[in-house]
Amino acid sequence: MFLPVAADNEMGTIVHMNPKEVDLRTALVMSVLCPCILIAFVYAFLFLLSAETGGLVSPKLPQYQVRIDFNELNREKQQLAMKRQILDNHGVNSSTQQESVKQTEPIADSETICATDETTTTPAPEAPSYSPPALAFNSEPPRLPEPSLPPTFFPPELPPQKGKPIKFVKTTLRGVPMYQATIDLTDPQFFINVELANRATQANSAEETHGDEPFPSFVKRSHGALVQNGTFFSKDDQKRVMGNMVAGGQYLKYSRWEDYGTTFGLKKNNQPEMITAKAEGQPDWSQHWFSITCGPRLVRAGEIRIDAEGEKFQDSHVLGVGPRCALGYSEDKRKLYMVTFLKGLSLTKEAEVMKAMGCYEAMNLDGGASKALAYNGSIVVAAKRALTNCIVIYDTNNPAPGELIASWREFQKRPDQMVSYGKRTKGELSPNMY
Numbered sequence: 001m002f003l004p005v006a007a008d009n010e011m012g013t014i015v016h017m018n019p020k021e022v023d024l025r026t027a028l029v030m031s032v033l034c035p036c037i038l039i040a041f042v043y044a045f046l047f048l049l050s051a052e053t054g055g056l057v058s059p060k061l062p063q064y065q066v067r068i069d070f071n072e073l074n075r076e077k078q079q080l081a082m083k084r085q086i087l088d089n090h091g092v093n094s095s096t097q098q099e100s101v102k103q104t105e106p107i108a109d110s111e112t113i114c115a116t117d118e119t120t121t122t123p124a125p126e127a128p129s130y131s132p133p134a135l136a137f138n139s140e141p142p143r144l145p146e147p148s149l150p151p152t153f154f155p156p157e158l159p160p161q162k163g164k165p166i167k168f169v170k171t172t173l174r175g176v177p178m179y180q181a182t183i184d185l186t187d188p189q190f191f192i193n194v195e196l197a198n199r200a201t202q203a204n205s206a207e208e209t210h211g212d213e214p215f216p217s218f219v220k221r222s223h224g225a226l227v228q229n230g231t232f233f234s235k236d237d238q239k240r241v242m243g244n245m246v247a248g249g250q251y252l253k254y255s256r257w258e259d260y261g262t263t264f265g266l267k268k269n270n271q272p273e274m275i276t277a278k279a280e281g282q283p284d285w286s287q288h289w290f291s292i293t294c295g296p297r298l299v300r301a302g303e304i305r306i307d308a309e310g311e312k313f314q315d316s317h318v319l320g321v322g323p324r325c326a327l328g329y330s331e332d333k334r335k336l337y338m339v340t341f342l343k344g345l346s347l348t349k350e351a352e353v354m355k356a357m358g359c360y361e362a363m364n365l366d367g368g369a370s371k372a373l374a375y376n377g378s379i380v381v382a383a384k385r386a387l388t389n390c391i392v393i394y395d396t397n398n399p400a401p402g403e404l405i406a407s408w409r410e411f412q413k414r415p416d417q418m419v420s421y422g423k424r425t426k427g428e429l430s431p432n433m434y
Contacts, residue, residue, distance in 0.1 A: 163189030163396035166225050168375050174353050177342040179373055179380060181226050183393060185270045185329070185336055191400035191408060192266065192290050193392045194230060194247035195222050203241040203253035204233065204388055212239055212386035219374040224392035227374040228338055229325060231294040232366045233388045241388055243293020244285050248404055249411040254285065260312035261295035262363045264327060268412055272329045272336065274361040276300075278310050289411050292391065298351035299328060299362040306347050318364075321346050323371045327391075328354050328362030337362075338393070340373045340381055 167182040183190055195218055196203055200210035212233075219227050232242040243261050245252040259277040265288035266272055275283040276297050285291050296308040296318075308319055326339045337357055341350070347364065354362035372383035372390070376398065394400035 163187040165397045166190075166393060166395045168226065174349075174356055176345060176349065176353050178353070179340045179342070179375075180357070181338040181375070181393070183226075183336040183338065183395075185266075185272065185334055187395070189394070189396040189399065190270070191394040191404055193222075193224075193394070193400070193404055194245060194252060194290070194292060195227075195390045195392050196252065197386070197388045201252075203245050204239045205253055205255070206238065206240060209238050209240070210388075212388045214386050215372045215374075215383035215390070216379060218387065218390045218392075219377060219379060222390070222392045223377070223398060224374075225376060225395040225398035226338060226391075226393040227372075228340065228391045228393075229366050229370045229372045229383065229387055230389040230391045231292055232370075239388050244291065245293065245389070246285050246288045246291035248407045249289055250407075251285070256282070258293070261293045262297040262311065263291060263293045264363060265289075265291040272333050272361070274300075274329075274363060276307075276311060278312070279307070289408060294365050295363050296347065297363045298326060298347065299355050299359050302331065302355070302360050304348070304351045304355060306351055308347060317368050319347070322368055324350050324367040325365040325371055325373075326350055326354055326362055327365060328357070328359030330358050331360035338391070340371060342381075 164184065164187060166184075168179070170177070170179050172178070173180075196210065197213035197218075198210050199221075202208065202210075204210060215227075215229075231245070234240040234242075241253055243258055243263065244254050246265070259282055262274060262276045263283050263285075264272065264274050265283060265285070267287050267289065270289070273283070274297070275281075276295070277283070283291070296311045296313055297305055299305065313319065321344045323344055324341045326341075327337060328339075329336045335358070337354070337359060339354070339357070341353075345353075350364065351362065369384040370387060371381060372387065373379075373381040394404075
């Protein structure tokens with residue numbers, strides 16, 4: 001046995017130490033430190049070995065080889081539901097898809113997948129690694145037939161817009177008192193119609209007549225927000241209505257020989273126009289949803305233009321001073337003005353008031369003893385004689401009849417309203433424009 005030795009530098013000799021003189025503390029440290037170092041090297045070696053071989057060294061590691069990400073399973077379920085919805089939207093029978101999914105879909109129960117205790121009957125996996133079976137949505141979906149045309153997009157139906165009541169006031173402009181009704185032509189619940197005497201479907205003409213009717217009867221039957229007298233008619237027993245007339249998309253009167261007066265018409269989307277036949281030629285009444293001929297014209301393109309004689313008016317009641325009614329519309333074609341004047345005035349004064357009101361186009365209506373006005377079912381100005389026709393305005397508080405609304409909607413769908421006038425014979429009743 002070798003004993004520790006110490007060198008004597010001064011003497012240059014080696015001195016053998018006595019075993020009893022060995023430091024007990026050093027021996028104790030060495031006896032503890034060396035085994036610890038040895039154990040550390042062994043565990044380091046085992047750790048490196050287990051990292052390279054996938055955990056074969058430790059006998060408890062296989063219990064934790066199955067790692068389950070429940071968030072991933074939830075995402076897979078959501079994707080599967082989305083794919084089913086897409087297949088259902090394309091008309092694919094989802095029952096077959098569901099059967100195939102049930103056969104291949106893994107059980108997502110955490111207790112079944114994670115059971116690794118010895119009490120469970122399910123044997124532990126023998127393989128060192130676990131790969132879950134492929135889900136159905138990972139496979140390619142059935143191939144759909146190629147459509148011949150791209151799918152049509154149908155926008156969702158919007159709720160019906162709510163209109164506003166017409167604005168009706170009694171006012172004074174340029175020193176002239178009057179009742180003024182302002183109508184929004186873009187209002188979804190605005191509709192306009194011509195009511196004929198005795199529920200007639202054709203206006204009085206040289207070939208047939210349906211007589212006249214008291215103004216209160218018109219008001220009671222029409223249920224309109226505003227009822228006002230319309231165009232001129234003859235004073236004889238025939239009571240012929242002046243000019244051509246269209247209402248509800250149908251001709252109430254048509255004669256290509258009548259080229260006098262001025263026509264106010266509403267086209268598609270309630271676009272207004274005003275045409276004087278002698279100056280601009282006859283209008284195309286087939287393009288009108290609503291049309292009434294009267295006159296003379298008062299304002300044209302924002303300027304006062306009166307030519308009563310040129311429009312073939314000769315009656316002194318029209319040319320002189322008297323009770324009057326008028327209509328006109330603004331330059332932006334959004335506002336329609338219906339006016340009943342409360343004192344007699346000339347055509348020139350009437351035109352000045354209509355222009356000051358904001359009318360870009362305006363024309364005179366029947367007046368005199370025919371002047372009549374009712375608002376919300378109440379007669380404001382009573383007619384002094386029976387009438388053959390009246391203009392009726394409907395709004396949100398006084399809705400239009402269903403058949404009038406349906407015919408207006410049908411008129412908007414028509415690609416072309418052109419009809420041939422030349423094929424009609426004199427006296428032939430105008431057919432339905434549809």
